[in-house]
Amino acid sequence: MRIVVLVKEVPDTYADRTLDLETGLADRDASDRVPDEIGERALEVALRYADEHPDTEVTVLTMGAEPAGASIRRMLAMGAAKAVHVVDDDLLGADLGLTAEVLARAIERIGFDLVLAGDQSTDGSGGVVPSMVAELLGVPQATNLGSVELDEARTTGVRAIDGGVERVSAELPAVVSITEQLPDPRFANFKGIMAAKKKPIEQVSLGDLGVDAEARDASRSIMIAIAARPPRQAGTKIVDEGDAGSKLAAFLAENRLV
Numbered sequence: 001m002r003i004v005v006l007v008k009e010v011p012d013t014y015a016d017r018t019l020d021l022e023t024g025l026a027d028r029d030a031s032d033r034v035p036d037e038i039g040e041r042a043l044e045v046a047l048r049y050a051d052e053h054p055d056t057e058v059t060v061l062t063m064g065a066e067p068a069g070a071s072i073r074r075m076l077a078m079g080a081a082k083a084v085h086v087v088d089d090d091l092l093g094a095d096l097g098l099t100a101e102v103l104a105r106a107i108e109r110i111g112f113d114l115v116l117a118g119d120q121s122t123d124g125s126g127g128v129v130p131s132m133v134a135e136l137l138g139v140p141q142a143t144n145l146g147s148v149e150l151d152e153a154r155t156t157g158v159r160a161i162d163g164g165v166e167r168v169s170a171e172l173p174a175v176v177s178i179t180e181q182l183p184d185p186r187f188a189n190f191k192g193i194m195a196a197k198k199k200p201i202e203q204v205s206l207g208d209l210g211v212d213a214e215a216r217d218a219s220r221s222i223m224i225a226i227a228a229r230p231p232r233q234a235g236t237k238i239v240d241e242g243d244a245g246s247k248l249a250a251f252l253a254e255n256r257l258v
Contacts, residue, residue, distance in 0.1 A: 001049070001053065001055070001056045001057075001113045001114060001150075001152065001172075002056075002057050002059070002110075002111055002112050002113045002114070003046045003049070003050070003056060003057070003058050003059070003112070003113065003114045003115075003116060004059050004060075004061050004107050004110055004112045004114070004115045004116070005039070005042050005043045005046050005058060005059070005060050005061065005075075005080065005115075005116045005117070006039065006042070006061055006062070006103060006115065006116070006117035006118075006129075006130070006133075007035060007036065007039035007040070007042070007043065007060050007061070007062045007071070007072075007075055008035075008036045008039055008062060008063075008064065008121050008123075009033050009034065009035060009036070009062065009064050009067070009068040009071040010033070010034060010035075010036045010121060010122050010123040011026065011032070011033065011034075011123060012032040012033070012034050013034070013037070013122050017123075019226070019228065019229075021226050021227075021228060022226075023093065024093075024223045024226045025092070025093050026123060033067055033068070033070075033071065034071065035071040035074055035075065036118065036121050036122055036123075037122070037180075037185070038118025038119065038120070038121070038122070038178070038179075038180060039117070039118050039121075040075070040078070040185035041118065041178060041180065041182045041183065041184070041185055042116040042117055042118050042177075042178050042182075043058070043060065043075055043078060043079075043080060043116070043185060044078075044182065044183055044184070044185040044186060045116055045148050045150075045178060045182060046058045046080075046114075046116050047078065047079045047080070047186065048183075049150050050079070057081050057082075058079070058080045058081050059080065059081065059082050059083065059084060059110055060072060060075045060076070060080045060082075060083045060084075061083070061084045061086075061103065061106055061107065061110065062083070062084075062085055062086070063085075063086040063091060063094075063099060063102055063103060063106075064085070064086075064087070065087065066087060068085060068087075069085065069201065072085055072201055073196050073197075073201075074188065074196075076192075076195075076196035076199045076201075077188035077192040077193045077195070077196035078185065078186055078187075078188050078192060079186070079188075079192060080199075081199065082199055082200045082201070082202070083199070083200070083201045083202070084106055084109075084110055084201075084202045084204060085201055085202070085203050085204070086102055086103075086106055086203075086204055086205070086206075086209070087203050087204075087205065088205045088206045088207075090206055091206070095221040096124070096126045096128055096129060096132065096221075097132070097221065099129060100128075100129050100132035100133050100136060101136060101211060102206065102209060102211055103129070103133050104132075104133050104136035104137050105209040105210060105211055106204065106209055107133065107137060108137065109204070109208075109209060112173055113172050113173050114150070114155065114172055114173065114174060114175075114176065115130075115133065115134075115137075115173075115174070115175040115176065116176050116177075116178070117129070117130045117133075117175070117176070117177045117178075118177060118178060118179075119143065119144050119177045119178060119179050130143055130175050130176075130177035131143055131175075131177075133175055134174070134175035137173075137175065139173045139174050139175060140170035140171060140174045140175075141170065141174065141175045141176070141177075142155055142156075142157055142159075142168050142169070142170045142174060142175075142176045142177075143159070143175075143176070143177045144159045144160070144177060144178075144179055145157035145158065145159050145168070145176060145177065145178050145179065145182075146158055146159055146160060146165075146178075146179050146181035146182070147181070147182070148176060148178060148182065152172075153171060153172060154169055154170060154171045154172055154174075155169065155170055155172065155174055155176050156168070156169040157169075157176070157178075159179075236251060238251065
C-alpha cells in the first residue's frame, strides 16, 4: 500500500504567537518551528500499519519554506520511507484553497492508495484541507476519526457526532483525517535518526506540479482588515465586606451571565 501523510511545520504551540500587521501573516520566526503534533499522530497510524505490512511505503508530504527540512528529517527518523517538500516563494501566504490544490497535485504526482492527515493544524485551524484535497482528487473521505482500521481494500473508523458516535468506512483510494484521540507518536531512536540522513527528500516547485504561479493572485480569498489582538483587560475584583453576594449577583446580571 502507498500511504501519503500530510504534515506541517508550525510555530511552537506553547510559545507566544505574533501577527505581521502589514502582511497579515503569522511571524513564523517569532518562536521555534516544530512539526505539528496532529500530523505526527497521522504518521503514527501509517507506521503502525507499515510495521505489520512490510510492503507498505509511507511518504510524508509538506508544503512550506526551506527551514521545514528539519521537521521532515524528524518524520523520516520516526520511520517514513521518503518525503516530498513543496517549496516555492509564490506560496507565501497561500490560503486554504491554494494549499489544497498544491497538495492534491503533489499527491497525484507521488501516487497513493491512502492519504492520512490531521483534522486541523494548530496554527491556521482551518479544518477543511483534508476534505478539499479529497474533493480535488475525486476520492472518498472519512474525516475527524477517533479510531482507524486499515486493510488493503478499505478504511474504517469511528467519529464523534452530536449525541453519540458513528462508524464510517470508505473504499481505497481515500483521504482520512484523524483527531487527537489517536495514539501519541513514537519517538525516533538512534537507528532511525541515522537512517533518516540517507532517506530521500524531494523538493518540488509549483512549476513541477503544473500549478500556475500567477494563480496565487486570483481572488480565492481576500483579506479586508488586520488588527492586533487587544491587550487583556483587568478583571473585576469583588471584595467581601458583607455584601459580596449581592455584588456578585449584580455583576452577573449586568453582564447577562444569569
